[in-house]
Each structure stands twice: as structure tokens, then as C-alpha cells.
Amino acid sequence: MTTSGKLKVKLLLTAVGLIAGLSLVAPVIAVDYYVATNGNDNNQGTIDKPLKSIQAAADKMKAGDITYIRKGQYFEQVNLSGVEGNKEKPFVFKAYQGEKVTLDGTIAIKNKWQKHSGHIYKTTLAEPVWQLFVNEKSMTSARWPNGNWYDGSVWNKKRSMMWPEKGKGKFGTLYNKALSDLAVDLTGATIVVNSGSFKTYQKKITEHRKGQDHFSYDTTQTKVHFSYKNKIHKHGYFLEGKLALLDEENEWFYDVKSKQLYLWAEQGVNPEILNIRGKVQSYALTVRHSKHINFQGINFFATTFNMTQSSFINVEDSELMYPSYSKRMLGDNSPIEVTKMLVQKEHSLSNNQLKNCKIAYTDGPAIEMNGTGNRVENCYMHNIDYSCTYKGGYTLNMVDAKELIFRRNTIHTTGCSELFKAGVRNHIELNDLSDSGHIQNDGSMIQLSVKQQDNGIVRYNWVHDSIKQGIRFDNMNIPNSPYGRNGQVSHNVSWQTDRMFFKGDNHFVFNNLSFDSHQNDLIVSSNKAIQGHNHKTITRNNISNKFSGHRTKPRQNYPVPGIVDHNWDGVSLGLDVRSQLRDVDNLDFRPKANSSLIDAGANIKGKTGVFLGKAPDIGPYEFGALDYWIPGFQDRKTSKPVPPILATNVKLDADLMWLNAYKSASQQVYFGEDFSAVKQANNKSPQYQGEFQHNIFTPKALKAGKTYYWRVDALREGKMIKGEVWSFTVMQ
Structure with a gap:
């Protein structure tokens, strides 16, 4: 072979090698899978031949693939374990073109019913249920005293709870004359007790006889809290777990031993003509040891998701209705299986997100999260936690969620003492929080405890219309004890709450508005028992009617400690905030044109944003601004x-x-x-x-x-x- 021939062969072999090499590194093309209720898991998963189950699609997927889910209700339990995408190629599960997709945790009950007594019907079930729905409306577990979501009575402690007689009883034994009228032996029933503070517990009744005015309940294996043994007459409670407590429409009961289901339907009709469903699962979606998965437009009914030891999970555009409910009806007092997005440890990188979601009607908190770098944004939550039996008094417990962004959420109608329990370096802004803490005592809508205050930011929120405190920085009231430092609270509006209350030191409290509180409006605590308490806190550019260093006593008796200037105090001036603002009763909190607030604030270096005129205005809104900031959930419509x-x-x-x-x-x-x-x-x-x-x-x-x-x-x-x-x- 000539030299030129050898050269041609060499070049040819090189070209072939290059082509082969390129084929080895060629990008893998992402695959789209489709799931539909009329599909078949033996199909390929194309749009024309879809799979039937989401699990079947998940088992086929690789990083970068997308599963589109067609409209309908899916009754399955999807398990993802060790699924790891990456930032560029996440695993994606989404509703197809905005179609309504719902993971459903219920079964249909299409049995024959027979009359039990009065308006109560009964039937026998093959499978136990622990929540009952009629026409997608949750029935109330038979209880005493009565209370339900739909007339709001479950949030009214005077109606939905019973109270022990003063001077009688102790921790574990309660007296009330009304018990004598109950034609039932309560032994074996469950008592749910709000202990008078931020603790609620559930126990079995161990001793009672029909007609007695008292009963005893199990107190073993109960970690004692100061509120359990003190002021027993403040221990509000309700009872569940007895058929005899079923005494009004929309109540139900399930007898575990006989497998009999009892229902008093609305207007006493025979349930056979109604759409009856029962909850049989806690989680429709379980994710473990996984990363970079996106779920979009997937709804949950009477079930929810449980994500553990997983990070970079995004849940977006979803609705969770009745996601969690206790199993007390089955005699099971174990912790409620609630919505979770968790990593192994609170210090672990998480970066999980809940965005543009709705959560409503829960027994238990709205969601539990931990880890670093999470985000909860543009979510609407309401009617959250009517029993408060899950791990203490928090609607949203983020104390183990560091560097969380909690932004643009609307939350109202809640039971627990504290609505949002912040974690370390949380950024809490543009939220609309109201109507909280109906069941438990004490508490606040935004709560930062000692360790969580350092570099915590609370700004541009509305907190209002609640028996609880609006915003609170808390600490131990023990002389020389550790207390919180370096928190920032600015541009918040608080009205018709218990108060805004700040303990600790070296905080920056500026440009807030607080009025019409049950106690003093804006309190920067001057607790003299704690050395250095708020002595370095800066309080500036705030407007309130009642401004003080004490929750009830006037500022003249308890001066505000620290650096205090450029504030507007209604009591001192003999005026109301309404004299300075456009129309607070119709939610216009801007300064009036002739207000003394305009250009009267101090320019705070590194803190003050854009302002108009010679200086910032006092208060959270700037006169003449082109936009009016309104916090909370942004819906698809204005x-x-x-x-x-x-x-x-x-x-x-x-x-x-x-x-x-x-x-x-x-x-x-x-x-x-x-x-x-x-x-x-x-x-x-x-x-x-x-x-x-x-x-x-x-x-x-x-x-x-x-x-x-x-x-x-x-x-x-x-x-x-x-x-x-x-x-x-x-x-x-």
C-alpha cells in the first residue's frame, strides 16, 4: 500500500473513531410518559396508549423525563425511593395541560343501610375508615360536646368544649354536673384536653359509670407540663369514641369490634341515596432518599404526601383538601400522619418548595418541614387543626427549618396557639395572617423564640383579627437567662390582635403600624428583671395608639428601653391613628395628605428602601407611592x-x-x-x-x-x- 493509501486508511479509521466517540457521549433524549384513568400499565405510556397508574410511569422514568397525568381521580399509593434527578434534569410529574388531577385517599361505600334508631342508619364495612365524607363534605366524629367545621362551632371553645367544675378534680380526674345527663358509660372513650396553655393531649378514659359526674383518664407516659396540674378548671376538653355521643346530623361513628358504620345524614335521609366515601389511607405519595423531583398541578383529597430524607423537591399548583385526620375513631391515639417535607437533620440542606398551593380542613398542622433553604410561597391555608394534638401548639412549625423563605401566604381560621413558629434566619414577608389560635391559649401569629431571632426578618405582613398576639419575640423570663438578639421587624400592620410584643435585645423595630389591640399596641419589653433587656434595641419610625415597655401599663410608667426616636404615639398626643391615615377601617393605611407622618421618619442606613420627599414617612406606607403593597396569596384572578x-x-x-x-x-x-x-x-x-x-x-x-x-x-x-x-x- 502506498504512503498516501495508508494515510487515507488512517484518516478513515480516525473519523470512524470520532463518530463512535461522539455517539458514546450523545445526550440522552428525555422521554414523556402519559397516565390516564382509562390506560393500561402494559402500554408504552404514550399519549395514545397511556399507562393506568402513576407508579408504573415512575418505575420507567429516568432523570429529565416527564410524566403527564390526565384528568381524573387516582386511587393509589405512589412510592419513590432513591430517585435522584439533578438541577438540569429533574424528575417531573404534572397534570396535563391544566387538567384536574386528584390523588384520592377514600373508598366508595355503596352498601345497603338499615335504620339503627331515630335518624341514625348503620351498615357493615369490610374495611375500617377513620374519616367519613358525604358529597365530599367531611362528617363530624361523634363527640361531646358537639362542634363542626361548617357552622364554625368547632372553633368556639365555649360551644365545642366542656369545662371542669372549679374547686374539684385534679390532673387525671375531672368533674362536671352535665356528665350525669349522658346515658353512657364513658370507660374506653377518648378525651382530648386543651390544658390551658399551648399543650393539648389525648388519653383513654379509664374509670366512669353511667350517671357519674366525674371520670378518670390515663396519665401514664405523659411528660408533665406546668399547665397539666395547675388551674384544672381551665382544662377545656371534648370526648370521642362512643356511639352514644352520636346525637346530631352530620355526625358518624365506626365500631371497630362489630365493623358497623353509623351515620346521621343531613335531614335524616337514608345514606343509600348519597355519595358516601371513607378515608382508608394517610399517604398517596411517599418520597424517600430522593432529590430533584417536581410535582405540578397534582391535587390531594383525604390523603397527602410524606417526603422524608429528600431534598430539592418542588410541589406547585396543588390543592390539599382534608389531607390529614386522626385515627381516634379506630381507637388509635398515635400521632396524626400529616403532610411532611423533611430531611434527615435540621442542619441538612433541603431546598424543598411548596408554591401556589391550597391546604384546607386538617386535623393536625398544615405541613411539617425542616432543613435549610426551604421556601413556602403564595399558599392559601385555612381551617387548620381543630384538635391540636400533634406535637404541641403550632399551625406551621418551622423551628427546625433554617433560612426558610415564608412569603406571600394567606392563613386564617386555625386552632393552635402559635400560627407560624419561625426557624433560624427565617425571612417572613408579605403574609396575611388572621383568625388564629381558637382552641389553645397563649401564642402568637408570628413567633420567634430565643434561638430563632438572630437575623430573623419579619416585614410587610398584615396580622389581624385574632385573640392572639400579632408578632412576638419571646424569651425565658428568668433573670440573667439567655435571650434573643438581632431580630428585624419592619413595615408590618397589626390590628385587633392581643399586641405586638418584643423581648430580647439589639433588635431593630421600625416603620410598623399597630392599633386597636386588646392590650397595648406596640410593646418593646422593659423587663427590669433581665439585665440588658432591650437596652440596645432600636425602635424608630413606628406608629401606634398605645406604645409602651409593658403589655398593659402606660409608657409613662414603663418607658420603652433602648434607642427610641421618630415614633408616633397616639396616647401621648391624645390622638388616634385614624387622624393620620387615609382610611384604616377600609384597609387604606397610607398617610393622609396633611399627615404629620410625612417626611417625619429617620433614614436608616442599610435598612430604608426607596422613599419620596426629604425623608422617609413614619409607618409602613409611603405617601405618594405608585403601588400599594397588599400581602397574602395571589389567586389566578385579581x-x-x-x-x-x-x-x-x-x-x-x-x-x-x-x-x-x-x-x-x-x-x-x-x-x-x-x-x-x-x-x-x-x-x-x-x-x-x-x-x-x-x-x-x-x-x-x-x-x-x-x-x-x-x-x-x-x-x-x-x-x-x-x-x-x-x-x-x-x-x-
Whole structure:
């Protein structure tokens, strides 16, 4: 072979080698799988031949693959273990093109029923259930005294709890004359006790006879708390676990021994004509030892997810209805199996996210999280934890979640003493929290304990309409004890709460508004028993009616410690905050045009943001700002109008403001004096006021006593989402 021939062969072999090498490193093409209720797990998982179960798809997937789930209810338990994607190639499970996908933890009960007595029917079950639904509405476990979600009575301690007689009883034995009227031996029933503080426990009744005015319950294996043995008359309780306690409609009972299910349906109808379902599983989705998995648009009904020792998990655009419920009906008093996103240790990197989700109607907390770097953002939670029996008094216990971002969430109607228990270096902003702590005593809506205050940031929140404290920095009230330091609280609005209360030292409390509290409005504690207590705290640019160093006593008796300047104190001036702000009763907290708050604040280096005029204003809002910050959950439509829906006595110079829709680019405003005209208007109608990048619209001269209607549509991803029609009436 000639030299040139050898060269040609060598070049050819080199080219072949390069091609082979390239084929070895060629990127693996991600695969899309499809799941549908009418699929088959023997299919390939294409859109035309989908799989039937999510688990079958999960078993086929590799990093970067996507499983699309078609609409419908899925009754399965999906287990993911050792599934590891990466940032560029996560495992993805999502609802197909916005279709409604629900993981359901119930079974249908289509039995024949027979009358038991009165309006109560019964049937025999092949499988025990521990929560019962009629037409997707949860029934109430038979209890005494009665209480349920739907008329709000479960949140009313005076109605839904019984109270021991004063001067009688002890820890483990309670007296009440009303017990004599119960035609039942309560031995073996369960008592759920709110001990008078932030502790609740559940125990078995060990001694009672029908007609007795007292009973005893098991106190063994109970870690003693100071509230258990003191002030027994404050131990509110309710009883479950006896058929004889089923005495009103929408209550139910399951007898474990006889396997009989009992129900008093609404209006006493035969349950055979109703859609009856029973909860039979706690978790429809379990994730262990996994990383980088995204779940989008997947809903849960009467079941939830349990993610342990897993990180970089994202749950987004999901709805969790009745996700957790105790098994007390089965005689099981073990901890409730609640929604979890956990890593092995609190110091472990987590980076789990819960975004744009709704959680409602739980027995137990909304979610439990730990680890470093989590995010809970744009979530709406309500009717959370009516029994408070899970690990103490927290609706959201994030004490082991370091560097959590808790942002733009709305939470209301909760049972536990503390709504949000913050972790180390948590960033808590733009949340709307209200109506909390109905079942337990003590507590706060935002709580930072001693170790969690250092570099914790609480800002731009509304906390309101609660018997609990709005925001609290707490510590041990023991002389010379360790206490919290270096917290930052700014630009919050608190009204109709117990108080805003800050213990510790070296905090920065600035530009907050607090008024109409049950005690003093803004308290920077001057506890003289603790050396150095708040002596280095800076309190500046705040406005409140009652400003003090003590929860009840006036500032004159308890001066605020530390550096205190540029604050507006209503009591000292003989004025109310309403004299300085636009319309606090209709949620407009901006300074009036002639307010003494304008340009009266101090410029705080490294803290103060953009301000208008010569200096910052006192309080959380800046006069003349183009936008009005409104905290809380952003829905798919515009929401939270200011003035509120059906507001009366709106001022003649009112601006109209709203919370932008989630991920909206701009808004179109419609305004007029006729409901139908505003509802039907388009951008060619006289009611159309224009497209807005900001969220403030100033109508032309309003008339006293007149009712007006308005609508704000949202532009998102090129589509216009029509808003609801709101109304308000101008004051006479």
C-alpha cells in the first residue's frame, strides 16, 4: 500500500473513531410518559396508549423525563425511593395541560343501610375508615360536646368544649354536673384536653359509670407540663369514641369490634341515596432518599404526601383538601400522619418548595418541614387543626427549618396557639395572617423564640383579627437567662390582635403600624428583671395608639428601653391613628395628605428602601407611592379589593386598590354605577378605565351615599382573566 493509501486508511479509521466517540457521549433524549384513568400499565405510556397508574410511569422514568397525568381521580399509593434527578434534569410529574388531577385517599361505600334508631342508619364495612365524607363534605366524629367545621362551632371553645367544675378534680380526674345527663358509660372513650396553655393531649378514659359526674383518664407516659396540674378548671376538653355521643346530623361513628358504620345524614335521609366515601389511607405519595423531583398541578383529597430524607423537591399548583385526620375513631391515639417535607437533620440542606398551593380542613398542622433553604410561597391555608394534638401548639412549625423563605401566604381560621413558629434566619414577608389560635391559649401569629431571632426578618405582613398576639419575640423570663438578639421587624400592620410584643435585645423595630389591640399596641419589653433587656434595641419610625415597655401599663410608667426616636404615639398626643391615615377601617393605611407622618421618619442606613420627599414617612406606607403593597396569596384572578367587598362608609376621596393576580403582567380596570354594565363591559365600553401596571386607580368625584361597582381583569401569558365584580358604598 502506498504512503498516501495508508494515510487515507488512517484518516478513515480516525473519523470512524470520532463518530463512535461522539455517539458514546450523545445526550440522552428525555422521554414523556402519559397516565390516564382509562390506560393500561402494559402500554408504552404514550399519549395514545397511556399507562393506568402513576407508579408504573415512575418505575420507567429516568432523570429529565416527564410524566403527564390526565384528568381524573387516582386511587393509589405512589412510592419513590432513591430517585435522584439533578438541577438540569429533574424528575417531573404534572397534570396535563391544566387538567384536574386528584390523588384520592377514600373508598366508595355503596352498601345497603338499615335504620339503627331515630335518624341514625348503620351498615357493615369490610374495611375500617377513620374519616367519613358525604358529597365530599367531611362528617363530624361523634363527640361531646358537639362542634363542626361548617357552622364554625368547632372553633368556639365555649360551644365545642366542656369545662371542669372549679374547686374539684385534679390532673387525671375531672368533674362536671352535665356528665350525669349522658346515658353512657364513658370507660374506653377518648378525651382530648386543651390544658390551658399551648399543650393539648389525648388519653383513654379509664374509670366512669353511667350517671357519674366525674371520670378518670390515663396519665401514664405523659411528660408533665406546668399547665397539666395547675388551674384544672381551665382544662377545656371534648370526648370521642362512643356511639352514644352520636346525637346530631352530620355526625358518624365506626365500631371497630362489630365493623358497623353509623351515620346521621343531613335531614335524616337514608345514606343509600348519597355519595358516601371513607378515608382508608394517610399517604398517596411517599418520597424517600430522593432529590430533584417536581410535582405540578397534582391535587390531594383525604390523603397527602410524606417526603422524608429528600431534598430539592418542588410541589406547585396543588390543592390539599382534608389531607390529614386522626385515627381516634379506630381507637388509635398515635400521632396524626400529616403532610411532611423533611430531611434527615435540621442542619441538612433541603431546598424543598411548596408554591401556589391550597391546604384546607386538617386535623393536625398544615405541613411539617425542616432543613435549610426551604421556601413556602403564595399558599392559601385555612381551617387548620381543630384538635391540636400533634406535637404541641403550632399551625406551621418551622423551628427546625433554617433560612426558610415564608412569603406571600394567606392563613386564617386555625386552632393552635402559635400560627407560624419561625426557624433560624427565617425571612417572613408579605403574609396575611388572621383568625388564629381558637382552641389553645397563649401564642402568637408570628413567633420567634430565643434561638430563632438572630437575623430573623419579619416585614410587610398584615396580622389581624385574632385573640392572639400579632408578632412576638419571646424569651425565658428568668433573670440573667439567655435571650434573643438581632431580630428585624419592619413595615408590618397589626390590628385587633392581643399586641405586638418584643423581648430580647439589639433588635431593630421600625416603620410598623399597630392599633386597636386588646392590650397595648406596640410593646418593646422593659423587663427590669433581665439585665440588658432591650437596652440596645432600636425602635424608630413606628406608629401606634398605645406604645409602651409593658403589655398593659402606660409608657409613662414603663418607658420603652433602648434607642427610641421618630415614633408616633397616639396616647401621648391624645390622638388616634385614624387622624393620620387615609382610611384604616377600609384597609387604606397610607398617610393622609396633611399627615404629620410625612417626611417625619429617620433614614436608616442599610435598612430604608426607596422613599419620596426629604425623608422617609413614619409607618409602613409611603405617601405618594405608585403601588400599594397588599400581602397574602395571589389567586389566578385579581383579589383583595381595597375598599373591601360591600364596604360601607367609604370616603369621598377613596382610591381603588387590589392584589394583582398570580404572575399577571398588567390589569384592566372597569368602573361604573351599574352592576350588569360593569360585569359585561369590555375595553370598548364606557366603563373601561384603561390598562394599569400599578395597582391604584383613582376614580373621578364620588358621590355621597352612592354605590359603585368595579372589576379588575388580569393579563397573564397573553390571556385576559376576567375578575369578579366588587362594590362599595360611599359614606353619607
